[in-house]
Amino acid sequence: MKIVFLGTSAAVPTRERNTVSIYIMTTNGAYLFDAGEGLQKQLQIAGLNPIKIKAVFISHMHFDHVLGLPGLLMTMALMNRKEKLTVVGTRKLFQFLKMFNKEFYMDLTFEVEFIEAHQGSVYKNKEIEVLAFPTVHSTESYAYRLFEHKLKRKFHPEKALELGIPRGPLWNKLQLGESIIINGKTIKPEMVSDPPPAPLSVSISGDTAYFEQLIEFFKGSDIIIHESTFSRELANKASEMLHSTSEQAAIVALRSGAKLLALYHFSERYKDVSYLEEEARKIFPNTVAAKDFMCIKIEDNDINVFNNINECE
């Protein structure tokens, strides 16, 4: 899995930071979390294909999280997309898309399936499942947690050979969790492999004030991507505007037992965000402040952070 930051700025873009969007690539597809204005250009610069996106998850309807969505849909149509696109978000997002479609004749070449965000499972396919949880913000807003099912089990060839299963496609089926029938006998995957590994999970806060229940929702995440609009000096402002400080993000990561915390959604006042990173590291050492085009690669439980997507092959 690869996580690419296409924007890391709060409210308005800066020279270096676009408004927020996170692109997560899995083996078979891509998933987008929020869609700030300028998203299409960021995808172009990153060399990412918008057609691969299977589903878009919008945290809330503040403009810096959603203004890139209509352009993305139009571009997909210009590229003659045929595959259904799922869009998850609040009822207001549904109105927004409907209005665009009705008033401005978006000639989409594909179906948009809208799913209204709610607490619980909002999206599921063979590869991933996404859960949503309402956050504390000035408008209805959701955090998301993506689970990638690691289908490949640890396989024991000697057991398979013992049971008379020849090396080949049947082994592969068993390793992927399917039962097979050989010589009239049913072989279950657990007879020749370990139980499936725990799914990998990545949590994304969207916009939120610090609150206890989010820690529960994020519990055991491999990676937490948390907003970090302000530094601890502006904790009052954060609390008033229902945003988080980098210190609060670190507390969430620490108490959730995450392996890595990536901070994003920085106020434009911070030209250099290494200060916010340092603040968080005092509480949760394995913290990184995301930059536009930064890439996190997760492979066989190894998590590596690359400054630029080009290094993330």
Add this chain to the structure above:
Amino acid sequence: MKIVFLGTSAAVPTRERNTVSIYIMTTNGAYLFDAGEGLQKQLQIAGLNPIKIKAVFISHMHFDHVLGLPGLLMTMALMNRKEKLTVVGTRKLFQFLKMFNKEFYMDLTFEVEFIEAHQGSVYKNKEIEVLAFPTVHSTESYAYRLFEHKLKRKFHPEKALELGIPRGPLWNKLQLGESIIINGKTIKPEMVSDPPPAPLSVSISGDTAYFEQLIEFFKGSDIIIHESTFSRELANKASEMLHSTSEQAAIVALRSGAKLLALYHFSERYKDVSYLEEEARKIFPNTVAAKDFMCIKIEDNDINVFNNINECE
């Protein structure tokens, strides 16, 4: 006057080119023509202040010309703009803004004055006047022509001294076209200066197929900024999609008697647009293919083109 290209791509952005927007700076303000998605980021990179924009002119409601407008308005509000902003465009633009305002509670801190585009004068202040003219495109679309009134006349000090007007603020008033009274005698500006110079004018095509009447509307422009979506090889496609080739743009410039032609709005298929520039130059030699952040500076009838706004001081 300075003209800065904030986007030069048709339909979708490329790595190098944003969707279209042109920022024109005069002595006392700035005027924006079209507002492609990602505009705010482009303004940031160019170091241009959105607050200075007095009026926005939208050619038509295709998404690549207008998706940057809501974000721009929100940013102006975040910057606590108080001055009225004039927005000129089609009735559909009005619906678009109304809908954003109503459904999404844009908390604007300033008044937006909407003027419906129509053939003729659509905007006028002390400094400039803008005329609109309907073009031939797949939706209601307008070309615009901006006239900057050059107020400063050529002044004749010897005539002023002869009439007993002392060097000082009175000379300045006369030079700017105001009459004065000295020793009970009225002195008119034409008694001590040449007639006011012709206003500088810049024409912008928006999206359009080639058609004769546009040449009339552009007649005598100093600078013509003309869409150049395709090359002459794709003249049929241009005609079918109601766009122009670079050759057609050059014919418009030639027959309008322009001093400079700047091509923009290039199809993403052209990685390098120098080919389109060459094509136009065969017909109208003083052609330049615009790049993002290119700047055209006009001073005392000298027109200079700079590759980057930083060189355009």
